[in-house]
Amino acid sequence: MKVAVEQDKCVAAGNCVSAAMDVFDQRDEDGIVVLLTDNPPDELAEEVRTAAAVCPALAIHIKD
Amino acid sequence: MVGASAAGLSTAEALRRKGFPGRITVLGDELHPPYDRPPLSKQVLSGTWEPERAALRTEEHLSGLDLDLRLGEHATGLDPASRTVRTRSGRDVRADAVVIATGVRPRRLPEQDGLAGVHVLRTLDDALALRKDLLSGGRLVVVGEGVLGSEIAATARTLGLDVTLAGPLAAPMALQVGPLISGLLKELHEERGVRLRLGSGVAGLEHAAGRVTGVRLATGEVLPAEVVVVAIGAIPTTDWLAGSGLELDNGVVCDARCRAAEGVWAVGDVARWQHEGLGRRVRLENRTNVTEQAIAVAGAILGDPAAYTPIPYFWTDQFDAKLQMYGVLPAAAEVQVVEGDPAARRFVAVYREAGRVTGVLGWNMPKQARLRRAEITLGEPA
Ligand SMILES: Cc1cc2nc3c(=O)[nH]c(=O)nc-3n(C[C@H](O)[C@H](O)[C@H](O)COP(=O)(O)OP(=O)(O)OC[C@H]3O[C@@H](n4cnc5c(N)ncnc54)[C@H](O)[C@@H]3O)c2cc1C
Ligand code: SF4
Numbered sequence: 001m002k003v004a005v006e007q008d009k010c011v012a013a014g015n016c017v018s019a020a021m022d023v024f025d026q027r028d029e030d031g032i033v034v035l036l037t038d039n040p041p042d043e044l045a046e047e048v049r050t051a052a053a054v055c056p057a058l059a060i061h062i063k064d
Numbered sequence: 065m066v067g068a069s070a071a072g073l074s075t076a077e078a079l080r081r082k083g084f085p086g087r088i089t090v091l092g093d094e095l096h097p098p099y100d101r102p103p104l105s106k107q108v109l110s111g112t113w114e115p116e117r118a119a120l121r122t123e124e125h126l127s128g129l130d131l132d133l134r135l136g137e138h139a140t141g142l143d144p145a146s147r148t149v150r151t152r153s154g155r156d157v158r159a160d161a162v163v164i165a166t167g168v169r170p171r172r173l174p175e176q177d178g179l180a181g182v183h184v185l186r187t188l189d190d191a192l193a194l195r196k197d198l199l200s201g202g203r204l205v206v207v208g209e210g211v212l213g214s215e216i217a218a219t220a221r222t223l224g225l226d227v228t229l230a231g232p233l234a235a236p237m238a239l240q241v242g243p244l245i246s247g248l249l250k251e252l253h254e255e256r257g258v259r260l261r262l263g264s265g266v267a268g269l270e271h272a273a274g275r276v277t278g279v280r281l282a283t284g285e286v287l288p289a290e291v292v293v294v295a296i297g298a299i300p301t302t303d304w305l306a307g308s309g310l311e312l313d314n315g316v317v318c319d320a321r322c323r324a325a326e327g328v329w330a331v332g333d334v335a336r337w338q339h340e341g342l343g344r345r346v347r348l349e350n351r352t353n354v355t356e357q358a359i360a361v362a363g364a365i366l367g368d369p370a371a372y373t374p375i376p377y378f379w380t381d382q383f384d385a386k387l388q389m390y391g392v393l394p395a396a397a398e399v400q401v402v403e404g405d406p407a408a409r410r411f412v413a414v415y416r417e418a419g420r421v422t423g424v425l426g427w428n429m430p431k432q433a434r435l436r437r438a439e440i441t442l443g444e445p446a
Contacts, residue, residue, distance in 0.1 A: 009117075011102070011379050011381075011386075012379070012386060012388065012430035012431070013352060013377065013379060013388070013430070013434075014430060014431060014434035015352065017434070018434070026430065026431040026434070027431070028431055028432075030386070030428070030430065031386070031388075031426075031429070031430025031431040031434075049081065053074075053077070053078065053081065053355065053359065054352075054355050054356060054359070055355075056102075056351040056352045056354075056355055057102075058100065058120065058121075
């Protein structure tokens with residue numbers, strides 16, 4: 001699974017971090033999403049899909 | 065699915081993600097491919113985004129969902145017993161489950177219809193029409209000091225317009241965030257040159273030759289304007305459900321699982337469901353609720369018995385302030401800054417009632433605010 005984020009769409013809601021904290025984090029200074037890995041292991045795939053689904057800014061993109 | 069915006073589309077998507085293989089028909093009365101609304105008052109209005117960037121999904125993604133997406137189709141009625149949706153085109157749809165996702169529409173002033181220069185902001189077309197008028201410059205009066213009105217005032221001011229914000233409350237978003245924080249918002253707007261005419265209701269519009277010329281306040285004062293935006297709240301789009309037998313009371317009334325009748329569900333801005341955590345019926349008009357509720361409704365359709373009990377969340381961007389709000393922020397709550405410094409315009413505030421944390425607000429501290437979300441307890445103290 002390949003993950004990408006669009007930082008200029010992100011509204012810093014942090015929902016992705018709540019859903020998949022091993023893959024996403026937020027910058028301390030402005031809360032914008034930070035991708036910890038763009039190629040998460042299979043066991044995290046479901047969490048990452050949930051993260052993309054709950055992102056209110058549609059800033060997370062997944063390619064299988 | 066009736067309504068092809070965030071709520072309808074997210075529910076369809078969640079159904080597919082959960083493995084639902086059946087047929088999904090989505091009816092939407094707008095002609096544009098589904099798009100997102102929050103950028104309309106921000107990036108689309110300011111012009112930093114091309115309107116296409118507000119699309120909810122790419123065409124490729126949409127076709128991957130395998131939906132029968134019927135745009136430009138208006139639902140005119142529902143028979144809950146047979147779960148039949150009647151449509152204007154006459155192509156009625158019968159289904160095992162019907163999801164009502166028709167959102168809200170802006171409340172208008174009685175005299176604004178047909179008057180040039182007066183706008184509401186809900187759709188992409190609204191945003192483009194307003195942007196066009198703003199670009200020809202002049203004086204803008206925003207009627208309504210809620211979240212949307214305050215945001216539009218900020219965006220228009222950033223575009224260089226002469227902006228006045230009018231409304232009955234004492235400060236921008238006073239109803240949503242209470243006196244302390246709205247006081248800070250008031251300072252911010254004033255500092256950036258937005259004229260505030262708050263604390264007095266709007267009595268009507270002045271016009272000449274079919275064009276608006278100003279806004280008349282209850283005090284008798286007239287604020288001259290070439291452009292007026294009316295942002296005085298929204299009404300759930302339930303007129304098409306009249307006669308369906310569903311309970312309609314400030315939205316489609318639902319149980320704790322967002323069910324309005326056997327096989328009929330409601331999701332998004334139109335849904336007023338029993339929030340078991342808060343112990344009352346709630347209807348939220350915010351983007352995060354839409355996605356979360358869509359996932360809950362998709363689950364419920366497929367048999368998940370869990371009640372939907374989210375912690376409400378919304379955000380707003382005004383000038384360089386990015387605000388994040390979690391939980392409930394009552395005007396009477398005791399508000400305490402727990403991190404950062406309001407003078408530096410970076411802080412987290414906690415709202416307490418009877419000692420319990422009911423809400424958290426972050427001002428340019430999104431991550432720190434989210435980390436405190438866990439402190440919130442919803443509902444009445446035991
Ligand atoms: C300008 C603006 C800025 C916003 N900013 C923020 C923000 O910063 N943060 C935040 O949290 N939230 C924000 N929101 C709120 C957020 O956009 C809404 O919560 C969300 O759009 C609700 O989605 P929905 O699908 O429930 O309803 P809607 O988006 O209203 O969609 C309902 C759809 O149903 C269609 N429809 C209605 N009746 C019928 C019918 N009879 N037949 C067929 N189709 C029908 C409508 O045309 C519409 O396309 C903003 C909203 C606006 C308008
Ligand atoms: S959920 Fe979306 S908007 Fe929120 S921090 Fe993550 S990427 Fe950004």
